[in-house]
Amino acid sequence: MPTAIRLLQLNNVQLVGRLTRDPELRFTTSGVPVCRFDMAVNRNFKDKTGEWKEDATFITVVVWREAGQRCGEKLKKGSPVYVEGRLKSKNWETKDGCGPGGPGGGRRGGRPMMRRKVCRFCAEKIAEVDYKAIPILRGFLTARGKMLGGRTTGNCARHQRQLTQGIKRSRMLALLPYTGE
Numbered sequence: 001m002p003t004a005i006r007l008l009q010l011n012n013v014q015l016v017g018r019l020t021r022d023p024e025l026r027f028t029t030s031g032v033p034v035c036r037f038d039m040a041v042n043r044n045f046k047d048k049t050g051e052w053k054e055d056a057t058f059i060t061v062v063v064w065r066e067a068g069q070r071c072g073e074k075l076k077k078g079s080p081v082y083v084e085g086r087l088k089s090k091n092w093e094t095k096d097g098c099g100p101g102g103p104g105g106g107r108r109g110g111r112p113m114m115r116r117k118v119c120r121f122c123a124e125k126i127a128e129v130d131y132k133a134i135p136i137l138r139g140f141l142t143a144r145g146k147m148l149g150g151r152t153t154g155n156c157a158r159h160q161r162q163l164t165q166g167i168k169r170s171r172m173l174a175l176l177p178y179t180g181e
């Protein structure tokens with residue numbers, strides 16, 4: 001065993017992006033506000049051919065107490081947001097929330113929250129799923145051509161319904177293979 005060294009522990013993240021949906025403001029049984037929202041952070045990069053590409057990362061953010069209350073009241077889908085906080089496995093919790101108004105102070109860890117996937121179509125503001133958009137539809141099929149369920153895809157009910165219909169239509173037009181089952 002190496003000599004015990006006091007190791008600096010650091011877990012600090014800063015993110016700038018936009019909300020992909022309206023925030024959810026809830027209260028614990030003891031009345032503590034807790035706001036949860038999903039944000040998308042875009043990154044631009046050059047691919048092998050030198051062409052600029054955009055790539056988005058989706059992150060769920062949890063903000064407690066006063067800062068959470070403010071987020072729940074002031075933010076909405078599409079709002080730009082700067083988040084500083086710590087990374088929690090499958091979760092982010094902010095330390096000082098969003099916007100001006102100062103730090104809300106360090107938080108107790110909080111209980112783990114259900115991770116919510118972001119509906120890809122909502123995130124990209126696609127109102128109607130296009131049944132001719134084969135590369136997109138294909139992304140929701142398994143290698144064997146079976147359709148993935150809403151729980152797997154993270155799509156909202158409305159878009160999942162449209163997707164099911166879109167895939168059916170594409171199959172009828174023989175743009176996509178039927179499942180082997």
Ligand SMILES: [Zn+2]
Nearest residue numbers: 119122156159
């Ligand atoms: Zn959706």
